[in-house]
Amino acid sequence: MTLIMNTETVVIKSRQKTTIGRDLIGIGAILIVAVLGYLLFPDNLALLTRIIAIALLVLSLDLVTGYCGVATLGHAALFGSGAYAAGIAAAHYGITSPVLMTLAGILGGAIAGLICGVIILRAHGLPQLVLSISLIYLFHEFANKASSWTGGSDGLSGISPDPLFGAYEFDLWGQTAYIFGVALLLVVFVLLRFLVRSPFGMLCRGIKEDPLRIMAMGASPKIALIKMYIISGAVAGVGGALNAISTQVVGLDSLSFTQSAEALVMLVLGGTGSLFGALMGTVVFMLFEDYVSAANPFHWLTMVGVLLIAVVLFAPKGLYGTAAGFIARRMEKRS
Amino acid sequence: MSAIFDVLNLKKAFSGLTVTNDVSLSMAPGDRVALIGPNGAGKTTFVNLVTGNLRPDSGEVRLNGETVTKIDAIGRVRRGLVRSFQVTRLFQEMTPAEHVALAILQRDGRAGKMFGNFLSMPDVMEEASALLAKLGLHDLMHRKVSEIAYGQQRLLEIAMALALKPKVLLLDEPAAGVPQSDTGRIEQALADLPPDLAVLMIEHDMDLVFRFAKRVIVLAAGTIIFDGSPADVTKDVAVREAYLGSYANASHAA
Ligand SMILES: Nc1ncnc2c1ncn2[C@@H]1O[C@H](COP(=O)(O)OP(=O)(O)OP(=O)(O)O)[C@@H](O)[C@H]1O
């Protein structure tokens, strides 16, 4: 019996080590990519910061789609609400501290998440998708009409954030914004790593596979999913706020169907149901888009389409999912 | 002892076909009841009706004296009415340890915790490994369910139900698909159940039924045609006819 207990603790210890190892690898990878980006594109930090903001949107989408199986094409509603919340706080209420603006974004995103969650989760499958599309159009139209608050189609301007911690100005080259973004992404990534392997994360994975089975255990899938939507909103809200702080404007496009659909494309490209997949999909898609649209402004959409079809056909688990599966099989063969 | 589980005049028809016809029964804590009947008799439908997965046309279900007919499936589980599924419903990407841990955490109201991992919760791990060991799943506890044999999945289905520490347990053919070599494990797990738990087991394996049950209920075409001791059930004329009839029909059909 002691022997059993001992081998068991060894197994558990080694499992915990590998997950912590993966956390550290993740943090390391984000830092390395961030530094590389800084060195490779020193005069395009604005693009890199935008990638981080969108990565937060895609991570947020992964929480509800990848981990919980909710079908949505309206997830930018959460991102845009965060962006407008941060922008309105600064432009109309003089809340110009970047940290407070981020908190406003989190709050705005979380509230939008609650609203969208309550509505979207009333349906399943295709009707769910239709509800999500209707919601993003409603949010977009609402922001358009409430132009005294949002600036309507001209966009919300007049956002001038204070220096970060009173010391670091948001400079023209976007250095401060970039570093701020990397820091936000790291914090969110670490918190989400905790979340996805917590009991709640396990519950959500169960809901994705078989909600009826979860009900037979006495748990409510509905309540868990709404909680997840609120968390997802908060994460998207961080991204929205970062976008508002770094670009100092908020446009209607942040609350658009196109943005929602692109986020889903990036998630599928990287691989659903893993945080690394969400990050990888965003970086690859946005760099590819930027590069191809500059190299061939007439055919770049075609090339994006070809890339997507190739990934869906030949790497259906997404770039990260397929690569991770490949490496895992290699390791198994060796041991 | 007073009843923990009452079913009164339960009725259900699917588009005109009556599948549950005025079924009433009552169980006390500690009861070991087998519910048997030919294929299509309405046994699974009965379970779905009492657990709240299906809505009855009429009738009433009581748990511990409380009428739960208007309470949803989740509320009934929380009041101690737990079932297992005839066709296993497990999470293919998860491990047996995760299944049982999730059930334990849910039972204790901790399944919503957003920090920590059950692997580092000694109380959860201890209970989960003891339960899995009892069902012979200990060595597989960290494998994915999709990688383990169907018989073992059946055992896990039972482990999950037990982890919820129910007051009334409804087992829908727990041994179906389990190889002969493993039915002993199921029997042992049933024998080790808490003495005050009320258990209703649907089962086709009559050896298992006779060893387990102190009372046998026979359902045929949605109606209870026998409710009595195992010793009397084989002598009962109506029961014989129901089984013979269904076999006769089956051989006609074939
Ligand atoms: N959702 C449903 N809609 C229509 N008919 C149904 C439904 N569920 C069950 N039935 C029918 O009700 C009858 C009883 O089915 P049920 O599954 O309860 O039988 P059972 O006694 O559990 O049989 P088995 O021993 O094969 O498991 C069958 O004729 C079945 O076709």
Ligand SMILES: [Mg+2]
């Ligand atoms: Mg059945």
